[in-house]
Amino acid sequence: MKKKLLYGQVGGSLNAFIGGVHRVGIAFDGRAQLAAGCFSRDPAANRETGEFYGLDPERIYGSYTEMAEAEGKREDGIDFAVVTTPNNAHYAICRAFLENGIHVLCEKPLCFEVSEAEELKRLAEERGLLFCVNYSYSGNVLAKEARHLIRSGVIGDIINVNAEYLQEYLVDDVGAGDEAMVKLSSWRKDPAVAGISNCVGDIGSHIENTVAYMTGLKLKRVAALTDTFGQPLDLNANILVEFENGAHGVYSCSQVCVGHMNGLTVRIFGTLGAIEWVQENPNVLYVTLKGQPTQIYNRGMGYISPEAAAFSRLPSGHPEGLYVAFANIYKAFISSVLKTANGEPLTEEDRDYPGLDAGIAGVKFIHACVESGKRDAAWVEV
Numbered sequence: 001m002k003k004k005l006l007y008g009q010v011g012g013s014l015n016a017f018i019g020g021v022h023r024v025g026i027a028f029d030g031r032a033q034l035a036a037g038c039f040s041r042d043p044a045a046n047r048e049t050g051e052f053y054g055l056d057p058e059r060i061y062g063s064y065t066e067m068a069e070a071e072g073k074r075e076d077g078i079d080f081a082v083v084t085t086p087n088n089a090h091y092a093i094c095r096a097f098l099e100n101g102i103h104v105l106c107e108k109p110l111c112f113e114v115s116e117a118e119e120l121k122r123l124a125e126e127r128g129l130l131f132c133v134n135y136s137y138s139g140n141v142l143a144k145e146a147r148h149l150i151r152s153g154v155i156g157d158i159i160n161v162n163a164e165y166l167q168e169y170l171v172d173d174v175g176a177g178d179e180a181m182v183k184l185s186s187w188r189k190d191p192a193v194a195g196i197s198n199c200v201g202d203i204g205s206h207i208e209n210t211v212a213y214m215t216g217l218k219l220k221r222v223a224a225l226t227d228t229f230g231q232p233l234d235l236n237a238n239i240l241v242e243f244e245n246g247a248h249g250v251y252s253c254s255q256v257c258v259g260h261m262n263g264l265t266v267r268i269f270g271t272l273g274a275i276e277w278v279q280e281n282p283n284v285l286y287v288t289l290k291g292q293p294t295q296i297y298n299r300g301m302g303y304i305s306p307e308a309a310a311f312s313r314l315p316s317g318h319p320e321g322l323y324v325a326f327a328n329i330y331k332a333f334i335s336s337v338l339k340t341a342n343g344e345p346l347t348e349e350d351r352d353y354p355g356l357d358a359g360i361a362g363v364k365f366i367h368a369c370v371e372s373g374k375r376d377a378a379w380v381e382v
Ligand SMILES: NC(=O)c1ccc[n+]([C@@H]2O[C@H](COP(=O)([O-])OP(=O)(O)OC[C@H]3O[C@@H](n4cnc5c(N)ncnc54)[C@H](O)[C@@H]3O)[C@@H](O)[C@H]2O)c1
Pocket: 010, 011, 012, 013, 014, 015, 016, 017, 018, 019, 038, 039, 040, 041, 042, 064, 084, 085, 086, 087, 089, 107, 108, 109, 134, 135, 136, 187, 202
């Protein structure tokens, strides 16, 4: 019986942003250990990171291809690979690990093209491999509780959605021309690395996934006004959405909204009530039933459903946040990998992580928004 897994990481050198959050998230439950890596294309940063984590020098690889092949052949090879590079490298890296028989968890957005995302799904299915796309907000206990309440019919039929993800960190780019590219140069603003979108791809995609996770609704079409403010890619987007059930909604994502840091807020309106969840205050959920005052659900209390409470780690009143959301994505994914390795069946709780269908939906959403933006907010099928 396998009780512990080994994992390898691509990207996420010591100076990177999200790679370290993954390592902390995985460490929460102590069921997987870092054993291999190709943390950077810069050899010094790669070595420094591997040494910092005490890796066997022969498992600090110069390239992801070398790593995928070598780890796929080893008796004690990694059980899963964690892909935390910028967007342009996701597809080729994921493909390399799948082809070498290794389960994968990849950052969002999954890849540039819908056809690439679909190819990863085909490959994973063909080889019986598990795949998680890290839409991390679905790891929050109260995002799970929102899903539970909506599934239980507490707010009735969904008739409107209003969701936003607002940041301010690129406001200096507005009207700043080329100088801003130099001053605030970041791969997120470079089409060769980020893909066809900056703002919609980076944070609009989180709105799309969080709403889809909570409601189970599928997007039918979008009409997007995108603003580049003279930069190569969008920094702001206001998007009308239509779901397959006929309901409509508004998604607003922006990197130029002064006063907002990481403001993901999701409001779901039904015939019987409404639910609101705010990422920056993730330990509470607002539930309003028609004709009644708003109730505040607190994470960790006895009234939280067992399916959401299974992911709660601290008593109520002790804030949980982004690290725990990551830990919860890994809780489900690692359980699934462990059980698969041991030939055990997976439960609903094990499967509670975003998979390749979520990844494909995200890439389709980005393409539809960008296409609509180019056509002056014409409706585009997702
Ligand atoms: N789920 C979330 O909440 C969330 C949050 C932030 C970032 N992300 C996603 O995570 C990814 C990484 O973002 P980041 O902000 O950490 O970027 P970053 O630039 O801070 O880090 C990227 C890392 O990848 C390394 N790298 C690049 N190409 C490589 C290659 N071919 N082989 C090995 N290493 C390579 C870089 O050296 C660096 O260490 C992006 O896809 C981004 O969209 C997701």
